[in-house]
Amino acid sequence: MGNQIFSMEKSNKLGINTICTHVGEVKDEQFKGAVSPIYLSSSYQFYDVDIKRYPRYFNTPNQEALCRKIAALEKTESALIFGSGMAAISTTLMAFLQQGDHVVLQQTLYGGTYNLVVEEFHKFGIEYTFTNSLAVDDFKTAIQPNTKVIFIETPSNPLLKIVDIQGVAALAKEHGIITMIDNTFASPINQTPADFGIDIMIHSATKYMGGHSDILAGAVAASENHIQKIWNLAKNLGGSLSDFTVWMLERSMKTMSLRVRRQSENALKMAHYLESNTNVAKVYYPGLPSHEDYELAVFQMEDFGGMLSFELNEEIDTMDFQRNLQLIKPSMSLAGIESTVLSPSQTSHALLSEEERAAQGIKDGLIRFSVGIEETEDLIADIEQAIARL
Ligand SMILES: *Cc1c(COP(=O)(O)O)cnc(C)c1O
DSSP states (O other), X not given: OOOOOOOOOGGGGSOHHHHHHHTTOOOOTTTOOSSOOOOOOSOOOOSSOSSOOOGGGTOSHHHHHHHHHHHHHHTOSEXXXXXXXXXXXXXXXXHTOOTTOEEEEOSSOOHHHHHHHHHHGGGGTOEEEEOSSSSHHHHHHHOOTTXXXXXXXXXXXXXXXXXXXXXXXXXXXXXXXXXXXXXXXXXXXXXXXXXXXXXXXXXXXXXXXXOSSOOOOEEEEEOHHHHHHHHHHHHHXXXXXXXXXXXXXXXXXXXXXXHHHHHHHHHHHHHHHHHHOTTEEEEEOTTSTTSTTHHHHHHHOSSOOSEEEEEEOTTSOHHHHHHHOSSSEEOSSOOSSSOEEEOGGGTTTTTSOHHHHHHTTOOTTEEEEEOOSSOHHHHHHHHHHHHHTO
């Protein structure tokens, strides 16, 4: 049993940039350096120690320290970090589900999560229902006597729809059901679901926590009890993160608030620009008053995040447009400091049939835009020249 459990620190009272910069550092007692030393041992003394440390027990000094930062950001007692977002998601879901149990999942989910559920759960005798929409009522009708978990993801990918976090949390509490949220798109800078009663927050730390498109990692934040339960399975499944990458992630997270705030500001500006562009048919961004869930977003989000989607007018070929971009990179994944775009119909949602995509409102011409930290004038100029050269 490791000391993977952390007590809630006074850190919760600190400002967000102070938490990002300072909470959960490994003190350099020997040389008094300003940053965390990196401990790479995979072998630690076994006697006369409080904790038997081993990287797969999620309890090396760097792992433990970074977990404190993540717990402080998500306002929970404890946290765990994993080798990928999917390691975090799969371990957490499986920790709370067993044969004969049922889980309610939101209609639109990250493709990897969807695949995990539909390809693997039947092997373990776990039943599941995807909701018909993102409305709380549809979560309610999906609940069965054996439902143990409700899993949500908001803002959703790629249409940035918003789920009523407080509504779902209250519904679940009524039925004694555990709630989990994939909080990747908002990041803890823009959304802290624990404030609204969600039990477990999950991240692909590959995205805003890492933020530089060079780290694969995952994280879970929850109460000590819940983290204990997740840890019990996590040490058996073995999805821990290497300490080199843990250190990189700690370094990245020091600037997370600066990055995400700038990206949110930029995304709002780009959303307004695109909405006013006559070549653009529709813009999806929760920070636009024209967005169907704008009020809900204002209520539960600090800021609206760096992700938006848009459709160009039908006569414009979306692939030609993306090939013409010179600054904005058409590439997979999201949340880096550099701006990227992609076509969900060819990437994240390629495995769905055209009908399934249509049912979720995802047109083939839809472009998802992960807005970076560049100057918006330059991003706008890039889009203008890409359209002009068509
Ligand atoms: C990328 C992503 C994941 C999966 O994370 P990996 O780090 O790629 O395993 C899960 N959820 C969301 C919302 C994501 O964007």
